[in-house]
Amino acid sequence: MAGGRGTEGLGASELVLVGGALVVAVALVYRVSGWPYALAALVVGVLGGAAWFAVRTDRRVRAADHEWRAEDAVAAGRRTLDELDAMTGTQFEEHVADLCRRDGCTEVRRVGGAGDNGADVRGRMPDGRTMVVQCKRYAPKAAIPARDLRELRGAQVHFGADVAILVTTSRFTRQSTAFAVDNGIIAIHRDFLGLWNNGTRLPVLAALNGAGQGDRRHRERWKRTYDDR
Template identity: 60%
Template sequence: MAVARKGRISAARRRRQQRLKIGATAGGLGLVVVVAFWSVIWPYLVGSLVLGGVAGGGWWLWRTDRFIRGGDRRWKHDEAVKAGHRTLAEVDAMTGPEFEDFVVGLCLQDGCTDVRRVGGSHDNGADVRGCLPDGRSMVIQCKRYTPKKKIPSPEVRDLLGSKVHFKADVAIFVTTTYFSGPAERFATENGILAVHRDHLGLWNNGASLVSLGAVNGSGQGDRRHRARWKETYE
């Protein structure tokens, strides 16, 4: 058995030696060809080296630019997070209470006062209460739904009842999705500020809550609403 094993080792060693001889022979022949035809080869060799250097330098600059841009995006994102901003994708991933706290934070950034989250099983249709910067009392309903699910009219009617119950001056419905047509009409006809997904993005990016009242009932991302907004406000 030991003899057979020794034979296998010797055969493997011979194969390695053969490969080394072949490699050495090929290398030697290559060197001979380079020396014999150096006057013809050297311009191509130099050109290849120059092109390789240019390509390598270009790749390095591209990688450096990507690194710097990526760092800049991360810095901007971190600063936005520190300022309370979130992307809509991050907002979509929030729980209901987290979304209510997020809305409270946006209100406080606008200068609203006495803002507090009151959502719960006995909230009487109000998730957030407080006062606008001008002193008017407000009641807010928050709904974190997927963008494909629309807010129906009954939920907006419940907010109107909450406004009456709390004797609030302003009722605001904030959602991560859009309103159905009847729900949007009911909101605008009854003085409810309907902050849908598009307006939430504006609010999150620095527009004030009060300024959204000027575009209440517009937007929602489709051609019909954009046309109506243009006809009304331009």
């Protein structure tokens, strides 16, 4: 994991502003009441300024910590597609679960295995909707048939989930893509999976559902690339 990032303190202009305000305040108190009150005002001002500085610094540190942790989570999720191809089915399911958590999904757990009723990962989307995820670690040159989408639709009904997602290391046929779009199933194919690994958020991919697999030439290049795998 990458190291935490520091944060800068107050800028020079901010320090000048705070110091100037304190001097003016003390001068006014001295003009009206004399040294004892001016000294008291100075002490109160210093303590107040120190407290304000501490709160401001703490907020900046927390903001910077949140930022680098988010970036670190993206970096940790980055894996080449070849690495995903080499995973076992269980490892791939765990990886997909981790990507969901990274993007703000909650109550995420891997449930794949014997008797999973068509669900490999379950949880909630960042907006609170329940989700069921099916993971298909197929060979890159393979294609997801429509029947796999129909099975996932059945799992969605079985679990009463608001959202169904199918994630694969391969691609979808035209029929399966159409079924996914018509039934509101989020279809994450190999191209989208590469984007997801590299930091694109799940809600963004969901908005692009049904796209991204390219034209006929793209599919031909895909086939040539993976023919020997």
